[in-house]
Amino acid sequence: MNKTSKDQYFILTFGYGNRVNYDTLLDYIKEFKIDFLIDVREKPRAWSRKWYGDQLEKFCHEQGIEYLSETTLGNVSGTSHWVSPDPKKAEQVLQDIAQKTQSKTVLLLCAEMDHHRCHRVEVAEKLQELIHLPIKHLE
Template sequence: MSSPGFTKKKCILTFGYGNRKDYAKFLEYLRNFNVECVVDVRMVPRAWSRKWYGEQIKILCESNNIEYISKTALGNTSGKENWIPLNQEEADQALYEIAQLAQKGNILLLCAEMNPNRCHRKEVAHCLESLASLPVKHLE
């Protein structure tokens, strides 16, 4: 799954829960990559399943000693993979804050779309990669 030593270096991860019925893969990634903070980049942290609501993810993360942050400013108004934030100034501020967090430990950007190539989080991660000078790994 990952190259030896990858989890030892700081990185920016991305994950989309898609239609997953449980947290198994999500928790596996959180543990395997030593994630310290999950950053929810959905404009509205809700899902077809209440399991993936922001408040439920926060409870899950905190029970595993992982910080959860919702950054709705990093959400997407385009409805497609190209990222168009609602307010660019707020998005820029959120990117700066998350880049600072990424310097302290591994972060995971969470969104709904399972395929990173069809999700705006890929563009968000690219911006963070430049700001934080850290590698990005998209998890499926």
């Protein structure tokens, strides 16, 4: 899934919410030619086993994209305001992601479907400061 120089790279965000399958996510993977799916949940588990980190990693591998579970980018605030469980490590993780994804399309995945109510917006903004790509929130 290589992009040409004419293609646009993004920092995308997506919340799976109550979805029971990967159909919408797969459509976005194809439409935006996603290179990395970065799971920003503190605990990569869900009400449905399908959205567990190990299942997402398998799904991503089948799609030819890289899955990263970055629990330090999770949120312990109980609100949409991002508070990392380990702020120092989170800064380093963001630096590492920035190094890997300079010219790639990245999707930040979390559980909350409505990005207005999710910390992934703040995570995306911090990553944007490092790699200067536009942010697009997918529904």
